[in-house]
Amino acid sequence: MSEEVGPQADLEELTYRADERRVSFIVDEEIYPRDAIYGAAYLFVDRCYLFLGRPSDRQIEVRLKPKSAGEVTDATLDALAGEFANELLNQVVRQRVGDATRDIREYYMARAFFGEESRSSIDALLAELDAEELEEDELEVSVPWDSPAEDGAGG
Amino acid sequence: MAETINFSTSIYRNDAVQAAAQAYGHLAKIRIEADEGNVVLHIEDIDERVSDRLVDALCNHALYETVARTRAEDRT
Numbered sequence: 001m002s003e004e005v006g007p008q009a010d011l012e013e014l015t016y017r018a019d020e021r022r023v024s025f026i027v028d029e030e031i032y033p034r035d036a037i038y039g040a041a042y043l044f045v046d047r048c049y050l051f052l053g054r055p056s057d058r059q060i061e062v063r064l065k066p067k068s069a070g071e072v073t074d075a076t077l078d079a080l081a082g083e084f085a086n087e088l089l090n091q092v093v094r095q096r097v098g099d100a101t102r103d104i105r106e107y108y109m110a111r112a113f114f115g116e117e118s119r120s121s122i123d124a125l126l127a128e129l130d131a132e133e134l135e136e137d138e139l140e141v142s143v144p145w146d147s148p149a150e151d152g153a154g155g
Numbered sequence: 156m157a158e159t160i161n162f163s164t165s166i167y168r169n170d171a172v173q174a175a176a177q178a179y180g181h182l183a184k185i186r187i188e189a190d191e192g193n194v195v196l197h198i199e200d201i202d203e204r205v206s207d208r209l210v211d212a213l214c215n216h217a218l219y220e221t222v223a224r225t226r227a228e229d230r231t
Contacts, residue, residue, distance in 0.1 A: 038222045052218065054192075065211060
C-alpha cells in the first residue's frame, strides 16, 4: 500500500501519496471498473471529501480528505486509503457475482411471479384450507354453541 | 479567493456538476464553462463562513449526484 519499495515491489500495488490532510492514489480502470469506484466512493461520501480526477486514459485518481475536524495523522490517512482499497475490491467482487448470477436471479424471479407451478401450488394450498374448513363445518355457518358462553348460562 | 475545479466528463456527469453548482450558488459566485472533456467551475466570492469547506463539499455533491443519477439511469 505505501510508497516504500519493499521486497515485493515487482507486484502491482495500490500506491498512494499523502499530504497533511489528504491522501490520493491512482486506480486502474482495467482492474477496478468505474462502477466499482463509484460504489466505493458513494460509501465514503459521508466520512470524507472525495474528488476523482482523470490523469490519463483508463486511470482515475482518487483523492480522499477526512471530514473530521480533529487531527489527521499519517496513520489515519493510511487506514483510510486501506479501507477504500478494500471497499474497491469488495465492489468489484459484488459486481462480478451480480453479473455471474444475473440470469439465474431473473429466472427465479420470473418463475416466482409468472410460473405455472407456483400458481398451482398456491391454488393447492387454498384448496387444502377450504377442505379443512369444510370438514369442520359443512355449511360454514357460525353457530352459537361454538362460541364461548357469555352469560354464564348453559349446561 | 478564487478556485477553479476541473471535472472530467468521463467521470462526472455534466448535469450532476450543474446541480452541485446550483446547490451551492447562494454561498459563492460560480461560473460554469465547458472545456474539452471537462466541466470547469470557477468559484469566487466564497461566503467566509464556509470558505474552508465549500469547494470540498461541492465536489462531494457533484460526485454523489453523478453516482445517484447513473444508478437511476441504469435501473430504467
